[in-house]
Amino acid sequence: MSAASPSAADAGVHADAVQPIVWERTHLRLLDQRVLPTDVRYLDCRTADDVAAAIHGMAVRGAPAIGIAAAYGLVLALRADPGAMDAAFATLAASRPTAVNLRWALERMRRLWTQGADVDALEAEAVAIHEEDLAQNLRMGELGAALIAPGARLVTHCNTGALATGGHGTALGVIRTAHAQGKVAMVYNGETRPWLQGARLTAWELQQEGIPARLVADGAVAHLMTREKIDWVIVGADRIAANGDTANKIGTYALAVAARRHGVRFMVVAPSGTFDLDCPDGSQIPIEERTATELTEFRGQAVAPAGYDAFNPVFDVTPAELIDAIVCERGVIENPTPEAVRALLA
Known part of the structure; x- marks a missing residue:
């Protein structure tokens, strides 16, 4: 896997200014999100192992983007070795276990392969997954924005924009669409520790779009809600259980609790592939934990005593009863229940 500047040969699916995933057929070019916003650098991934390393290492992140990258990673593996499906599938699936979009995309690709498709057909399927994600995001943007009244003040968490998806974004896509409709007075984006996706990535995207926004420490949002009228907290999802959990x-659950306490509505925006109907509730969702050094160090510099341990879950689970609306490309579930989830996805 090598670092390079983006080439003029753009095989991207869309024409957004922010293109985190560019398929070049011989390799996959990924915008290295670890060095944004100070540096714009692309990684050229030529093998499935390269793609898995980029996913696990957080160079590419966001559940939809992870699924898209993994689909292209399978194509790279099978072009090099038509017998590599099982090994490449396992390597890519293990790179971020919580994001259901990852396994969903891989299963879709493997199913086509077992039906006798060749590598060219799998490449077309990966491109279709990429294109479908962009179309879904645009649709979710419309559906979510319809729930927002003019003059809205919004809170969002992590990064759910074009950087995290095939384009436009999920939760940030709703905000982009609402802003285009003249509805957004202010967006408060949490910094999102420990990787600071909100401070580094969401702030960058909001600035690129000219959307009025202010950065807020994760721990200050509840206080913010006592000082200003916030209309919605809008977040993405890495997995949604059959009951809507x-x-x-990490930090989303705390936002939902604060929102409920202060009468702020809470919206989850994610494509239908994020639902895991085989998972009955949030207690069954695997929660990835990462190394303690992500908390005890910052860019290689110690911020805690040497040898100090840390609890570092990457995700948390927000119960369905704290969610006012789940928006996916198929429609909106208000006050989600298992019955409502099944009805929408039937």
């Missing part, structure tokens, strides 16, 4: 970036 939602796994998302």
Whole structure:
């Protein structure tokens, strides 16, 4: 896997200014989100192992983007070795276990392969997954924005924009659409520790779009809600259980609790592939934990005593009863229940 500047040969699916995933057929070009916003650098992934390393290492992140990258990673593996499906599938699936979009995309690709498709057909399927995600995001943007009244003040968490998806974004896509409709007075984006996706990535995207926004410390949002009228907290999802319980970036559950306490509505925005109907509730969602050094160090510099341990879950689960609306491309579930989830996805 090598670092390079983006080439003029753009095989991207869409024409957004922010293109985190560019398929070049011989390799996959990924915008390295670890170095944004100070540096714009692309990684050229030529093998499935390269793609898995980029996913696990957080160079590419966001559940939809992870699924898209993994689909292209399978194509790279099978072009090199038509017998590599099982090994490449396992390597890519293990790179981020909480994000259901990852396994959903891989299963879709493997199913086509077992039906006798060749590598060219799998490449077309990966491109279709990429294109479908963009179309879904645009649709979710419309549906979610319809729930927002003019003059809205919004809170969002982590990064759910074009950087995390095939384009436009999920939760941030709703905000982009609402802003285009003249509805957004202010967006408060949490910094999102420990990787600071909100401070580094969401702030960058909001600034690129000219959306009025202010950065807020994760721990200050509840206080913010006592000072200003916030209309919606809008977040993405990495997995949604059959009853509507939602796994998302760590800190989301705390936002939902604060929102309920202060009468703020809470919206989850995610494509239908994020639902896991085989998972009955949030207690069954696997929660990835990462190394303690992500908390005890910052860019290689110690911020805690040497050898100090840490509890570092990457995700938490927001119970369905704290969610006012789940928006996916198929429609909106208000006050989600198992019956409502099944009805929408039937």
